[in-house]
Amino acid sequence: MKSMKSTSGLENSCIAQNRGGRVPYNDLIVGLDIGTSKVCAVIGQYDENNIPEITGVGMYQSRGMRRGVIVNIDATVKSIVQAVEAAEMMAGREVGEVTVGISGAHVEGINSRGVVAVTGKGREIVEADVERVIDAARAIVVPMDRAILHVIPQEFIVDDQSGIKNPVGMIGVRLESEVHIITGSTSSAQNIIKSVNRAGFRVSEIVLESLAASKAVLSQDEKDLGVLLIDLGGGTTNVLVYIEGAPYHTSILSLGADQVTSDLSIMLKTPLESAERIKRDAGCCYVEHVEDDHYVQIPRVGGRPPDRIAKSKIAEIIQPRMEEILRLVRDRVNEQQLLKRCGGGVVIVGGGALMPGVAELATDIFELPVRIGYPEGPGGLKEEYSDPQYATAVGLVMSAAGKSEGEAPRRERKERGQNILSKFKEWIGEFF
Ligand SMILES: Nc1ncnc2c1ncn2[C@@H]1O[C@H](COP(=O)(O)OP(=O)(O)OP(=O)(O)O)[C@@H](O)[C@H]1O
Ligand SMILES: [Mg+2]
Incomplete structure (x- = not known):
């Protein structure tokens, strides 16, 4: 298999080996969210006005991930193939390359600052000065095993x-930049690329999942006022805070809504699969909302007869764990005293956002307005993708299209073996 080595050391093989080396279609933009619970593929296609619309959505149970990180490549490859094939079937098109998400506790966000002197004619700031000052800010020491x-x-x-968003054209002597830098483990990124390549697709870009989700669900007003985005997944909880229009805090907790399923399984002495079903069909994380006289059947193990339990008892098991997760988020964000700067409130996405009562519980914990984030933006199969679980995958499509910040869609041909990390630079343009 031919492969190119990027300057970052991330390998991205070119050949779609087990799919016969198909040539990518460049009018397709595909988001691939490889989560702990599910793999989700969303296909976007440019319409006649050059605006992407969603034409295919596929979801398949994830195997091979633990707390947002790949631990079994073979199993992950199978889930990716199934999810993408389901989306291809719906879109009636074949996928060549994908924009893929990254998550896991290894991801870290830090804020940095750079300073340069403006030396050009008439001391007018030009784009090259902006690039220099961003380079100065990104010149932080990154350990060998991590990539920006x-x-x-x-x-x-x-x-x-x-408070200047775009200094180009201004006159000055000294130019400073404040930036948010997100780093992650190189091996985790390599394992993602390897799994996607082995499933038969190329990776055009790797994007932090919460950043992608933010593109699909947050409004510009919320970002300007300050907003806390929580992606409550199965194995992880992704936290992203926007302050004054830009990301300011990123962190990922190795704890997610699957813990609620484990709790139910243990407390109700029932297998994980039935605990998951009970959680989805009868779960609520706000005890006050549950009426006492509703009962649910609990299958038992070892041939014992099923039992029944009041829904309020189930909520009493679920609520403390959901509270714990949300309190951990609150404490993490408050290490930098950020909650009081989140005038735009809290937005929750991910499968955990589907748990009844989560908005009420979060309102109590954060003392801020809370809403559930449904992905919006591109047209197409709205009914299929309008679900908080699809926020990341839809956001990955929007990141690839560069659409949400109002800029022209990018449609350039992506060269084989292109340095993936150079793609990350394109984010920069989206915040001007
Ligand atoms: N209708 C529902 N009610 C309650 N919980 C739900 C519902 N649907 C899904 N969940 C829960 O959401 C979680 C999965 O969320 P999601 O699909 O966002 O995770 P993921 O992206 O695969 O994982 P991660 O982001 O942690 O890697 C599971 O714990 C699942 O039980
Ligand atoms: Mg997820």
């Missing part, structure tokens, strides 16, 4: 004048 995933400008400061 994103560098996102927050604001620029020209001669002590702060």
